[in-house]
Amino acid sequence: DEAAQRGIKVVLDLVPNHTSSEHPWFVDALSGRGAPHRDWYVWSDPAEGGGPPNNWLDATGQPAWSLDEASGQYYLHNFLPEQPDLNWWNPAVHGAFEDILRYWFDRGIAGIRIDVAHSLYKDRLLRDDPPAEVGPESRFGLSHRYSMNRPEVHEVYQAWRKLADTYEPPRLLLGETWVLDTGRLAAFYGGDDELQLAF
Numbered sequence: 186d187e188a189a190q191r192g193i194k195v196v197l198d199l200v201p202n203h204t205s206s207e208h209p210w211f212v213d214a215l216s217g218r219g220a221p222h223r224d225w226y227v228w229s230d231p232a233e234g235g236g237p238p239n240n241w242l243d244a245t246g247q248p249a250w251s252l253d254e255a256s257g258q259y260y261l262h263n264f265l266p267e268q269p270d271l272n273w274w275n276p277a278v279h280g281a282f283e284d285i286l287r288y289w290f291d292r293g294i295a296g297i298r299i300d301v302a303h304s305l306y307k308d309r310l311l312r313d314d315p316p317a318e319v320g321p322e323s324r325f326g327l328s329h330r331y332s333m334n335r336p337e338v339h340e341v342y343q344a345w346r347k348l349a350d351t352y353e354p355p356r357l358l359l360g361e362t363w364v365l366d367t368g369r370l371a372a373f374y375g376g377d378d379e380l381q382l383a384f
Contacts, residue, residue: 186293194295196357201282201341202301203268211269218256227261227272228253229311240313241332246325249332263304263332273305273341286348286356296349296357302373302380303362304333305341334364339372342379357381 188195204211213222229238229250237250243263250259251266261270271278286297308331317328342358349356362373362383373383 189293195293196296196298196359197289197294198300199282199285199297200300201271201273202304203262203264203270206267206269214260214269215253215255218258224275225272225278227270227307228256228258229261230258239311239331240327241311242314242325242327261307263301270307271305273307273337274309279341279344283344283348286345290349290352290356294356296359296381299358299360299380301333301363302342302360302383303338303364306335306337307332308335334369339375339379342373343375346375346378346380359383 210222210225213220214226214228217223231252232238237248238259239250241249241261241263243249243265245265249261249263251262252259262268263270273279289297310331312331314327314329314331316326342360345358349358358380359382360373360380362370362380364370370383373380
């Protein structure tokens with residue numbers, strides 16, 4: 186309200202790719218394989234012969250999987266082990282984030298900046314990322330074909346845009362879309378039915 190009185194619009198940062206490992210959802214997920222929030226995160230059994238389920242690497246170049254010794258399963262973190270990745274194949278995750286958006290939009294914020302907007306979905310089969318030619322989109326010698334930049338993410342932003350457009354004025358969706366190919370970046374705008382801005 187104070188900002189609005191001064192003609193200032195507020196955009197909040199939203200992180201839908203992961204939570205803190207101290208978040209109540211993840212604390213619950215760690216309580217066992219049958220926990221209510223277990224499937225809110227990306228879990229997998231060890232690879233045949235042991236070790237992480239696939240060759241995905243986190244932002245530091247280390248395996249993107251950490252073993253939960255209590256359950257014998259690995260959880261995914263594309264960043265640090267303290268930042269477990271959410272499972273966007275689970276409809277409950279979609280519902281939770283739509284509730285978060287409504288809460289803040291109803292309070293009058295102008296929009297949201299979406300952290301790691303390109304990375305919500307991971308390959309459902311958890312296939313290995315292929316080797317990449319050296320270039321700006323390779324990371325530690327791997328292409329991001331399966332660990333991020335999945336096409337399913339566009340359905341999320343189509344749904345969010347429909348929600349954002351029900352407000353007057355419409356709320357802004359600004360995505361941190363870490364893709365360097367112009368065509369793939371443009372896809373985040375959709376047919377003017379996804380993000381209004383991407384970087």
